[in-house]
Amino acid sequence: MTRLVIIGADGAGMSAAAQARRRDPKLEIVALERGRHTSYSACGIPYVVGGVVDDLEDLVVRTPQEFRDQSRIDVRIEHEVTSIDLEAGHVAVVDRSRNRSFSLGFDELVVATGARPRRPDLAGIDLPFVRGVQTLDDGAALLDMVAATKWGDVVVVGAGYIGLEMAEAFVQRGARVVLVESSGQCMSTLDPDMAGLAAEALRRFGVELRTGVAVEGFEEGKVHTAAGELSADLVVLGLGVQPNVALARDAGIEVGQTGAIAVDRRQRTRTEHVWAAGDCAESFHLVSRRPVHIALGTVRRWRSRSRAPPVPSTSPAPGRSR
Numbered sequence: 001m002t003r004l005v006i007i008g009a010d011g012a013g014m015s016a017a018a019q020a021r022r023r024d025p026k027l028e029i030v031a032l033e034r035g036r037h038t039s040y041s042a043c044g045i046p047y048v049v050g051g052v053v054d055d056l057e058d059l060v061v062r063t064p065q066e067f068r069d070q071s072r073i074d075v076r077i078e079h080e081v082t083s084i085d086l087e088a089g090h091v092a093v094v095d096r097s098r099n100r101s102f103s104l105g106f107d108e109l110v111v112a113t114g115a116r117p118r119r120p121d122l123a124g125i126d127l128p129f130v131r132g133v134q135t136l137d138d139g140a141a142l143l144d145m146v147a148a149t150k151w152g153d154v155v156v157v158g159a160g161y162i163g164l165e166m167a168e169a170f171v172q173r174g175a176r177v178v179l180v181e182s183s184g185q186c187m188s189t190l191d192p193d194m195a196g197l198a199a200e201a202l203r204r205f206g207v208e209l210r211t212g213v214a215v216e217g218f219e220e221g222k223v224h225t226a227a228g229e230l231s232a233d234l235v236v237l238g239l240g241v242q243p244n245v246a247l248a249r250d251a252g253i254e255v256g257q258t259g260a261i262a263v264d265r266r267q268r269t270r271t272e273h274v275w276a277a278g279d280c281a282e283s284f285h286l287v288s289r290r291p292v293h294i295a296l297g298t299v300r301r302w303r304s305r306s307r308a309p310p311v312p313s314t315s316p317a318p319g320r321s322r
Contacts, residue, residue, distance in 0.1 A: 049166065
């Protein structure tokens with residue numbers, strides 16, 4: 001039986017799994033996820049923090065058991081892929097829940113390792129009160145910290161999508177929030193006149209917005225900036241993401257000029273039998289006609305509705321080990 005292995009069981013990985021199942025009822029599909037959740041809305045985390053959504057579990061679209069029961073997709077959480085052997089056709093896996101390691105063979109491989117938060121090399125950035133928000137596990141850790149700690153001053157670093165949402169969430173929780181942005185405006189993806197409207201709305205809502213201010217480091221209870229110190233019981237980083245390609249690159253899968261995995265219009269990499277999708281992969285820009293990396297769920301990964309979605313061939317690769 002042909003086996004499709006998917007590394008990463010969130011949006012891109014499980015979309016590929018679902019499409020592959022629809023196209024081939026006999027295909028063996030194994031999805032490996034290093035975290036504890038599958039198919040969840042990371043965009044909803046700030047709304048749990050702010051109390052708009054009751055529970056992190058409300059953000060989960062489908063659980064591993066539902067994938068197994070409804071689609072015969074073998075989803076294994078807390079299973080981290082540590083290396084890919086393209087020649088032998090297998091991945092090395094660490095099962096964190098059972099503290100064991102094993103090798104799993106594949107005929108076709110989808111790399112959907114997503115993106116990782118940017119963490120600049122600043123003094124004190126690894127202190128416990130400096131938090132990032134990328135996964136549901138990050139959201140759970142942040143909520144645990146909020147519940148266990150008395151705090152009132154929150155500094156959010158970065159005024160992009162996540163930064164604005166986290167600033168709003170903590171204002172709703174009654175915190176004093178300072179939003180720090182090194183560029184001259186919030187929401188750098190907007191034209192200046194539109195960004196000005198967003199800034200006005202933030203200030204009316206109760207956020208203290210400081211643009212053109214660079215963060216220089218952290219120490220317990222303080223954020224050091226070029227414009228002076230800020231008091232902080234909690235720091236939330238919203239500095240954007242970069243494609244998580246180390247696993248693919250180490251295996252010899254080509255990375256493009258954007259820093260993301262190079263793919264064609266159907267998400268095929270330049271390595272036979274290997275595909276990539278989601279925030280770890282490039283997209284094709286229909287205006288510039290060039291590969292780009294845009295880590296947004298609104299980016300379409302294939303050319304048009306008339307084209308088949310990116311689903312691996314079910315023809316087994318010769319000589320692949322199990």
